Amino acid sequence: MNKLKLIIVIVLLILFILWQNNGIVLTEHTYISSKLPEGFDGYKIVQISDLHNKNYYGRLSKQIEKIKPDIIVITGDLIDRRNPDLDIALKLVEQISNIAPVYYVSGNHEQLSGKYDILKEELEKLNVKIIDNSYIVLERNKSRIGLMGLADPTIRQKEYAYLWADSSYYIVDNLNRLFLNADTNFNILLSHRPEYFHIYTKLGVDLVFSGHAHGGQIRIPFIGGLVAPNQGFFPKYTEGIYSEGSTSMVVSRGLGNSIIPLRVFNRPELVTVVLRKQSQI
Numbered sequence: 001m002n003k004l005k006l007i008i009v010i011v012l013l014i015l016f017i018l019w020q021n022n023g024i025v026l027t028e029h030t031y032i033s034s035k036l037p038e039g040f041d042g043y044k045i046v047q048i049s050d051l052h053n054k055n056y057y058g059r060l061s062k063q064i065e066k067i068k069p070d071i072i073v074i075t076g077d078l079i080d081r082r083n084p085d086l087d088i089a090l091k092l093v094e095q096i097s098n099i100a101p102v103y104y105v106s107g108n109h110e111q112l113s114g115k116y117d118i119l120k121e122e123l124e125k126l127n128v129k130i131i132d133n134s135y136i137v138l139e140r141n142k143s144r145i146g147l148m149g150l151a152d153p154t155i156r157q158k159e160y161a162y163l164w165a166d167s168s169y170y171i172v173d174n175l176n177r178l179f180l181n182a183d184t185n186f187n188i189l190l191s192h193r194p195e196y197f198h199i200y201t202k203l204g205v206d207l208v209f210s211g212h213a214h215g216g217q218i219r220i221p222f223i224g225g226l227v228a229p230n231q232g233f234f235p236k237y238t239e240g241i242y243s244e245g246s247t248s249m250v251v252s253r254g255l256g257n258s259i260i261p262l263r264v265f266n267r268p269e270l271v272t273v274v275l276r277k278q279s280q281i
Contacts, residue, residue, distance in 0.1 A: 017262060024056070024063060024255070025267045029241050031207060031248060034278040035186045039143025041277040044069045046100070046270065049192075049211030050254025052080040052109065055088045060255070060270065061095035067272055069100045071138070074128075075211045076107020076152060076192035080258055084113040090122050102128045103136075103147060107192040107212065108229075109258070111154040131190065135178045146184035148205070150174055150191040171196045175203050194237035194251045195230050201247040208249040209273075213238045215253030219265040227260075239269070 046069040048060075064072065078089040096102060104123060110116045120130055129136065131149030138145050151174075153167035171193075179187075186206050194210040216225010216238040228235035242249045253269035 020263050020265070020267055021257070022056075023267050024059065025253075025269045026063060026067075026272070027269055028272045028274065029250060030274050030276055031241070031250075032276045032278045033186070033206065035206060035246075036275055036277045037143035037145060037186060038277055039141030040138075040145055040186075040275050043140060043275040045209075045273045045275070046072045047075060047209050047211075047250065047252050047273065048072065048078075048096075048255065048270070049075040049209075049252035050077040050107070050214060050256055050258075051089060051092070052077055052254075052256030052258050053083060053085045053088050054256035054268075056092070056255075058095070060092060061099070063270055064096050065099050069272065070140070072096055072100050072102045073190050073209050074102065074104040075190050075209050075252065076105055077109045077211065077254070077256075077258075078104075078107075079109055079113055079115070079119065080256070081109040081113040082258070084109075084115045086115060086119055086122065089119070090126070093123060093126050093128060097126045097128060102126075103149070103190065104128050104130050105149040105190040105192060106132055106152045106155065108152045108154045111152050133174050133178070135181045137184060144184050146182050146187035148175075148178045148182070148187055148189045150178075150189065150193075152192045167193070168196065168199060171199050172203070175199065175205070179203065193230065194242075194249060195235075197237060197242060197244070197247075197249050200249060201244045205247050207273075208247065209252075210237075210249055211252045211254050213251060213253075214257070214260075215239050215263070215266040215269065217257075217260050217263060217266065221265065225266070 132151035213228035218226040225238035255268040
């Protein structure tokens with residue numbers, strides 16, 4: 001009987017781990033702002049982050065197709081630098097690029113993979129808009145908003161030695177350049193790193209999409225995430241929407257794993273954000 005109980009416990013534990021690491025959570029946020037142009041009321045954005053080569057065998061693209069987004073944004077780490085298999089990531093992107101326009105910024109894993117130039121070429125063939133350190137305008141119903149993108153700071157580590165310790169200068173410099181080119185009153189930023197929320201807030205970004213934290217990897221009930229890259233133990237920014245002043249930041253828990261191969265109480269997440277115009281009345 002004791003052996004039977006042990007077998008049952010082991011089987012249940014395996015099933016729990018499989019569910020925790022493969023069962024996709026669909027999270028929908030509503031973002032409300034008086035600054036949002038009327039033409040973008042109801043605009044639906046799907047966010048993919050931190051895939052790390054994980055293969056969902058078509059399940060992910062089917063979920064996105066059901067959501068019917070206006071655009072899809074990818075906030076870095078499509079591939080994992082330790083095993084940079086481009087085929088899995090590119091197959092997913094090929095599937096979703098037929099659903100809605102796709103906009104992409106790099107994460108640290110692309111920058112360190114040694115294959116980023118190849119990845120960019122292949123993404124461009126699939127009509128993905130790569131907006132590393134770029135600003136573009138989105139138009140809908142005669143309204144305009146800005147979409148900005150920051151390349152992950154590891155892109156410049158060879159040129160700026162201080163980035164090994166602190167990437168703040170890079171973030172500030174490039175965001176200021178983007179705002180110099182911006183002629184839209186409402187601006188969305190795609191940036192892999194949530195730990196620079198204080199900078200996004202200070203420089204006046206309206207809405208940020210970020211990832212990188214993997215939801216804290218292991219989530220402790222009533223406490224939150226245990227550990228995240230560049231935030232350490234008990235990180236501040238791991239999932240959901242954070243707001244300060246006029247800036248809000250959406251942090252995805254991500255879809256794959258990297259150094260730590262398991263998620264606990266932290267299932268992979270596909271995020272949808274619906275933009276809403278706040279009434280002036």
